[in-house]
Each structure stands twice: as structure tokens, then as C-alpha cells.
Amino acid sequence: xxxxxxxxxxxxxxxxxxxxxxxxxxxxxxxxxxxxxxxxxxxxxxxxxxxxxxxxxxxxxxxxxxxxxxxxxxxxxxxxxxxxxxxxxxxxxxxxxxxxxxxxxxxxxxxxxxxxxxxxxxxxxxxxxxxxxxxxxxxxxxxxxxxxxxxxxxxxxxxxxxxxxxxxxxxxxxxxxxxxxxxxx
Numbered sequence: 001x002x003x004x005x006x007x008x009x010x011x012x013x014x015x016x017x018x019x020x021x022x023x024x025x026x027x028x029x030x031x032x033x034x035x036x037x038x039x040x041x042x043x044x045x046x047x048x049x050x051x052x053x054x055x056x057x058x059x060x061x062x063x064x065x066x067x068x069x070x071x072x073x074x075x076x077x078x079x080x081x082x083x084x085x086x087x088x089x090x091x092x093x094x095x096x097x098x099x100x101x102x103x104x105x106x107x108x109x110x111x112x113x114x115x116x117x118x119x120x121x122x123x124x125x126x127x128x129x130x131x132x133x134x135x136x137x138x139x140x141x142x143x144x145x146x147x148x149x150x151x152x153x154x155x156x157x158x159x160x161x162x163x164x165x166x167x168x169x170x171x172x173x174x175x176x177x178x179x180x181x182x183x184x185x
Contacts, residue, residue, distance in 0.1 A: 003078040004080075005036065006080075007083070007103075008021050008083050009084035009089065020158070023175050040060065040064050054111070058113050074099075082095075083106040083108070084106070085109060086157065093117045094116075097117040109130055109158070125151075129155060139151065
């Protein structure tokens with residue numbers, strides 16, 4: 001067992017084997033982190049644009065995360081990192097806040113509800129054409145809270161666009177920025 005733990009909080013349709021979470025976990029593994037992945041069950045579908053369903057999904061993600069993390073003794077780790085995607089950023093920020101976990105947090109494509117909790121030590125990434133978020137509002141909330149957020153013009157909720165070569169470059173840049181953030185201090 002390592003003294004470093006990273007927990008992945010996926011999106012509803014964006015699991016640990018999708019590029020952002022897959023490569024973030026590979027990056028963390030190279031630095032000796034144990035990796036734990038949250039897995040959601042029975043999440044609501046067709047929630048885009050439906051605030052009530054989005055709230056329900058966030059609550060379910062949080063409750064399922066809390067249950068899966070209940071056996072973890074975070075005090076045995078010297079370093080804890082939470083990496084989330086979309087609705088997973090809501091669950092991880094609320095969990096860290098509610099449980100008093102001092103974790104570095106990486107938010108891939110956060111939604112507005114992610115910013116409802118006080119979060120420190122965060123880096124965030126969003127596509128300017130993300131249909132799941134009010135991108136301008138997300139950027140404004142990040143700025144108000146002193147959170148570094150990187151945005152990618154023409155990119156969607158997966159930080160992708162129509163150009164595969166550009167997508168690979170963006171993925172490389174996001175992982176480099178993630179690594180620089182995580183290994184500082």
C-alpha cells in the first residue's frame with residue numbers, strides 16, 4: 001500500500017477508461033499513487049438541460065461516492081488527490097468539503113453545481129462549446145473562487161473537437177497542466 005491515494009470520480013457516461021480519467025490515472029500511477037475508482041449505478045438518463053434531474057444525478061453520485069469511500073481511512077495517506085469529470089466534480093468537491101479531506105482536486109469539465117461547496121487547491125478544465133455547462137458562468141465562478149480554469153475553444157464536454165490531432169494535443173496539454181499542478185509544492 002502506498003502513502004498516496006488518488007480517487008477518480010467519473011461522469012455519468014464518462015468512466016475511468018475514457019481518455020481524461022485514463023491518462024490522469026496513468027500519470028498518478030507513475031508517481032506511486034494507489035488508484036481507487038468510484039462507480040455509479042442506476043444513474044438517471046437524459047438529464048442535460050433538466051435542472052431537477054441534474055440535481056438528482058449529483059445527489060446520487062455523492063451518496064454512492066460516500067458509501068464507496070466509507071471504508072477508506074484517509075488519515076493513513078500523506079497525499080490525497082481527487083480527480084473528477086462532470087457530475088463527478090460535484091460529488092468530489094462536496095465529499096472533500098463535508099468530510100474535511102484536504103485533497104488536491106482536478107476538475108475536468110465541471111458543472112455549475114461543483115462550485116456550491118468551498119473548495120481549495122483546485123485546477124479545472126472546460127471546453128468553450130460544452131453543452132452541459134454554462135461555460136461563462138463556470139469561468140466566472142472559478143475566477144471568483146481563485147480557481148485556475150483552462151478553457152479550450154471549440155471543445156465539447158469531453159474536451160474534444162472535430163480534429164483528432166488537435167484533440168491529442170489538448171489531451172497532452174491537459175495532462176501536462178494536471179501533472180504540474182499535482183507535483184507543485
